[in-house]
Amino acid sequence: MRRSEFLRSQRLMRLATCSASGRPHVAPVWYIYSGGRAYVGTASRTAKARNVEETGRAAFCVDEGVRSPIRGVMAECAASLIRGKRADRMARRIIARYMDPACAEARELLDDTDCVICLEPSRFTSWTY
DSSP states (O other), X not given: OOHHHHHXXXXXXXXEEEOTTOOEEXXXXXXXXXXXXXXXXXXXXXXXXXXXXXXXXXXXXXXXXXXXXXXXXXXXXXXEEEEHHHHHHHHHHHHHHHSOTTSHHHHHHHHHOOEEEEEEEEEEEEEEO
């Protein structure tokens, strides 16, 4: 399976960011992968959003398998925050990948999402065992 197909097919990403002072933060997140970039909805008050705003860098890992085949992709990324109407549209796309956007939980998540992290990979590492 090609890297882009794998990233589009998986459901959970582990997003790693680091504050300007060097404090690491890793969180499991929902995402979409499109056009060579990954997008993660969040709130500006979260550590991941603050870290991206401070450093402009992030990394992620998407993997599957505890028995063969074990596959995964890691990437180092330039990272930025998208805000406003574009963030609203992107957040709706992300939520729709996981649940009915009309349900109460989806509306609650969307109400809490005021930005989207854009991850632009610069270096990939992939594995299959």
